[in-house]
Amino acid sequence: xxxxxxxxxxxxxxxxxxxxxxxxxxxxxxxxxxxxxxxxxxxxxxxxxxxxxxxxxxxxxxxxxxxxxxxxxxxxxxxxxxxxxxxxxxxxxxxxxxxxxxxxxxxxxxxxxxxxxxxxxxxxxxxxxxxxxxxxxxxxxxxxxxxxxxxxxxxxxxxxxxxxxxxxxxxxxxxxxxx
Numbered sequence: 283x284x285x286x287x288x289x290x291x292x293x294x295x296x297x298x299x300x301x302x303x304x305x306x307x308x309x310x311x312x313x314x315x316x317x318x319x320x321x322x323x324x325x326x327x328x329x330x331x332x333x334x335x336x337x338x339x340x341x342x343x344x345x346x347x348x349x350x351x352x353x354x355x356x357x358x359x360x361x362x363x364x365x366x367x368x369x370x371x372x373x374x375x376x377x378x379x380x381x382x383x384x385x386x387x388x389x390x391x392x393x394x395x396x397x398x399x400x401x402x403x404x405x406x407x408x409x410x411x412x413x414x415x416x417x418x419x420x421x422x423x424x425x426x427x428x429x430x431x432x433x434x435x436x437x438x439x440x441x442x443x444x445x446x447x448x449x450x451x452x453x454x455x456x457x458x459x460x461x
Contacts, residue, residue, distance in 0.1 A: 293412040294443040346381040402451040
């Protein structure tokens, strides 16, 4: 495979992975550790991700429990949750923090669908930008047959990436709208 197409493929894989990680952070009405594991906590004089400071467990469909390995940072974790816009209540019992996620309203579901669309469109824009960079380097190819073949392969890869984005978006929309 041509190095220009390989570079495009690597770039689209990064875009798709980023899209998946952003989708996993969206609340869908069910407790999920990915909602909070990326949260930055002030601990030991620096910011660290919650997943490196505590165990995150799913107690039931709408409750997460966070148990830090060092109880002295419980207050910092609780404070960080107040900045996170989940609309959830946070209870600190001195040992663990329980996060009770509220039931999803129809209005919140519609907002999340808009966010899903925005994230998918951002991913499509990134694919177009990667396509443009690859296309610019392919245009410099001197042999016309090789250039034409590479352009066709590039377009196939773009179509596959866009199809994957659409498929991922539709799946997330169904997940968000599912009551």
